[in-house]
Amino acid sequence: xxxxxxxxxRPCHCTPQxxxxxxxxxxxxxxxxxxxxxxxxxxxxxxxxxxxxGEQFLNRSISRTANVVETLAAxxxxxxxxxxxxxxxxxxxHAGLVLVHDRxxxxxxxxxxxxxxxSVSLLLIIIAKTQLGVWLxxxxxxVSSSVSTLTHTALTFLSLYPLIDAVSWYHGGxxxxxxxxxxxxxxxxxxxxxxxxxxxxxxxxxxxxNKPIVVPILAAYGGVxxxxxxxxxxxxxxxxPKLQKEKTSKETLRKLVAFVAPLMMVLAVQRISRxxxxxxxxxxxxxxxxxxxxxxxxxxxxxxxxxxxxxxxxLRPVSPTFQxxxxxxxxxxxx
Numbered sequence: 001x002x003x004x005x006x007x008x009x010r011p012c013h014c015t016p017q018x019x020x021x022x023x024x025x026x027x028x029x030x031x032x033x034x035x036x037x038x039x040x041x042x043x044x045x046x047x048x049x050x051x052x053x054g055e056q057f058l059n060r061s062i063s064r065t066a067n068v069v070e071t072l073a074a075x076x077x078x079x080x081x082x083x084x085x086x087x088x089x090x091x092x093x094h095a096g097l098v099l100v101h102d103r104x105x106x107x108x109x110x111x112x113x114x115x116x117x118x119s120v121s122l123l124l125i126i127i128a129k130t131q132l133g134v135w136l137x138x139x140x141x142x143v144s145s146s147v148s149t150l151t152h153t154a155l156t157f158l159s160l161y162p163l164i165d166a167v168s169w170y171h172g173g174x175x176x177x178x179x180x181x182x183x184x185x186x187x188x189x190x191x192x193x194x195x196x197x198x199x200x201x202x203x204x205x206x207x208x209x210n211k212p213i214v215v216p217i218l219a220a221y222g223g224v225x226x227x228x229x230x231x232x233x234x235x236x237x238x239x240x241p242k243l244q245k246e247k248t249s250k251e252t253l254r255k256l257v258a259f260v261a262p263l264m265m266v267l268a269v270q271r272i273s274r275x276x277x278x279x280x281x282x283x284x285x286x287x288x289x290x291x292x293x294x295x296x297x298x299x300x301x302x303x304x305x306x307x308x309x310x311x312x313x314x315l316r317p318v319s320p321t322f323q324x325x326x327x328x329x330x331x332x333x334x335x
Contacts, residue, residue, distance in 0.1 A: 043185025052187040052303040054195045054223060055079075058216040059234030059300050061199040065212035075216055076299025077137060080275050081127070082158045085120045087271045089166040092116070095101040096173025099251050099259065102244040109273040118165035120121060123158045126156035141282040143291050150213050157217045160199065161224060168228035171235040179240070183234045191227035198222035274302070 053161045058079075063074045127133040133155065138148035143144050172184045200221035207214050277297055285291035 006329050020242075026072060031050070036072055039182045040179060043188075046185045047188035049307060050192045052307050054192040054220075057195050057199055058219055059303075061203060061215045061219055064208060064311060065215075066209065067212075069292050069296045070144075070147050070150060071212050072296040072299055073143065074147050074214060075154055076295050077141065077143075077147075077151045078158060079220075079299075080152035081155065082124065082161055082279055084268075084271045084275055085162050086165050088264045088268050089113075089117055089120060089162055090169045091171030091267050092166055092260060093169040093176070093230070094263055095256060095260050096170045096175075097177045099249070099256065100177065100243070101249045102247055103240070104252055105249040106174065106240075106243060108251075108253075109256060110167075112253065113166055113170045114163070117163040120162045120166075124155050126157040128152045128159070131177060141279055141291065141295075142285070142288060143282055143295070144288040147288075147292050150237040154213050157214065158220070161220065164221075164228050168224065168231050169266040171231050174239055175231065176236055178239050180234065180238060181236070181278060184231065187227045187230040189235070191223040194226035195219045196224040220242045234292070260291050279300075316322075 058075075062068060062075060065071050095109050095113070096106075119236060127136060129152070133152050134148065134222060137143065137144060137151045141150075168187075172187070175184055199215070200210070202215045202218060207218075243263075278298060281294045281298055282291040285294050
């Protein structure tokens with residue numbers, strides 16, 4: 001006899017009502033204030049971490065050169081000067097974050113940003129090409145003439161870096177206003193990837209033997225140009241069409257300077273510590289050779305110490321961004 005057994009399947013607990021409840025929980029999680037805040041802040045903090053990590057790769061590109069100590073010391077002195085000005089100009093992103101409301105205002109502030117950054121680039125060239133640079137690098141720091149010459153060469157090549165970086169961060173600030181921090185973080189990730197790729201290629205070129213100081217400089221340019229390109233493409237595709245064509249803001253040059261000047265002064269006070277450390281370490285070394293060694297060691301080790309806390313500076317854009325009610329939210333996250 002054939003016995004047919006009917007096995008009753010276990011009832012499914014995934015009823016439409018339970019699925020609806022799960023979807024509601026997920027929606028509440030995604031719309032949670034802290035989740036939105038973390039989604040905005042994490043990519044932004046990543047941009048600071050990437051800068052320190054990228055500096056390690058730039059330093060690594062010098063380690064295969066014949067005269068490692070002098071080249072690393074010269075690049076460290078020049079790059080610290082450039083990073084000081086770049087950091088101060090980076091505060092212009094707050095102008096894009098807060099003051100840009102229409103296309104007219106965006107273009108006016110852009111002219112101000114380009115003019116100020118071009119002035120900084122001109123100042124770097126003056127330092128590199130005049131007696132001011134000799135006094136600042138060789139006499140004041142007490143390094144050898146060979147290190148001083150390499151530093152002047154690096155400053156000359158890096159003179160356009162502040163201009164590209166300032167334009168990038170100004171547009172990035174407008175992207176942050178519209179809460180596209182993920183795009184800004186992705187651009188910073190592309191920056192470091194471009195640096196790694198550039199270093200990997202340049203290490204197998206004759207530049208390593210003929211002009212090793214150029215290797216990290218070209219890698220730095222490869223990174224910042226990549227970041228600037230991604231940010232500009234993202235801005236002009238995602239944000240610029242949404243900016244109002246009619247002039248709605250009443251910001252003048254005086255108001256713009258009054259807004260950004262305190263921010264730039266605060267960051268200048270923060271950033272001046274690194275050049276001062278280089279100065280003290282080199283100045284109080286017994287010999288010029290030891291001065292170069294001390295600066296080289298500091299150049300290689302300082303970014304590692306900056307990693308754990310440097311990202312905290314990115315907390316500043318949180319308040320002005322999330323207090324805006326008109327950017328896709330019916331209420332501000334921060335009361």
